[in-house]
Amino acid sequence: MTGQAERDLVAGVIQLANLLTRRLAPVFEKARVTPQQWAILSVLDRSEGPMSLASLARAMMVSKQNMTGMMARLEQLGFAERADDPEDLRSSRVVLTRRGRATIEKLRPAYEQWREALGGDLSERDLAAAAKTIERLIEKLS
Numbered sequence: 001m002t003g004q005a006e007r008d009l010v011a012g013v014i015q016l017a018n019l020l021t022r023r024l025a026p027v028f029e030k031a032r033v034t035p036q037q038w039a040i041l042s043v044l045d046r047s048e049g050p051m052s053l054a055s056l057a058r059a060m061m062v063s064k065q066n067m068t069g070m071m072a073r074l075e076q077l078g079f080a081e082r083a084d085d086p087e088d089l090r091s092s093r094v095v096l097t098r099r100g101r102a103t104i105e106k107l108r109p110a111y112e113q114w115r116e117a118l119g120g121d122l123s124e125r126d127l128a129a130a131a132k133t134i135e136r137l138i139e140k141l142s
Helices: 003-031 035-046 053-060 064-076 098-119 124-141
Strands: 080-085 088-096
Touching: 003 035, 003 098, 035 053, 035 064, 035 080, 035 088, 035 098, 053 064, 053 088, 064 080, 088 098
Parallel strands: none
Antiparallel strands: 080 088
16 A cells, blocks of 8 residues: 555545544534534443443543543533542543433434434445444554
């Protein structure tokens, strides 16, 4: 692959990420949740228990410092809370609050409907191939 083609791929992925964020925002607007906050809440919802900030940052592929700021906002909104980690006093664990869980349950149907509509006229095969390619690129860059 030439340098130009790689730049086109990267530019396209960035443009797609920007479009997804912009188009998804109205789904969460009434609940005052951003698409990025939804992603964090979803990771917490799928976890089997409290998560460290470091593991949450890794799951979101952001720095721990960035995650600390995002968590502060989620705490202000009452969607998540931090508690000291009894096994590591330098660390804290993050959990969803009742309000956070209720918000996920409330927004999930609209999100699922939006996500299904996103595929629109694309075949399942094309969507699966795109998902596989995205996963491979994420693995390569991780």
